Amino acid sequence: MYYNERIQWIRDCKNITQKEIAEYLGIKQQQYARYERGINIMPVTYLPKICIYLGVSADYILGLSDNKELDIKK
Numbered sequence: 001m002y003y004n005e006r007i008q009w010i011r012d013c014k015n016i017t018q019k020e021i022a023e024y025l026g027i028k029q030q031q032y033a034r035y036e037r038g039i040n041i042m043p044v045t046y047l048p049k050i051c052i053y054l055g056v057s058a059d060y061i062l063g064l065s066d067n068k069e070l071d072i073k074k
Helices: 003-013 018-025 029-037 044-054
Strands: none
Touching (some): 003 029, 003 044
16 A cells, blocks of 8 residues: 555545645645645655644554554654
């Protein structure tokens, strides 16, 4: 599963809309939809924000781990 598919799957499981995430990132919903569909490559600068918003680790989104748990270091 690619990162965009994992993000979409998690978002769907948590009943979060594309519009909600797009607003959080400060972009239009249409642009975010292109990232999820794999039409455009999502800038890596969005990854930490998406991890925090969805409550999952970057390793999980990137397919490096099956552990979804987010561990925020302060």
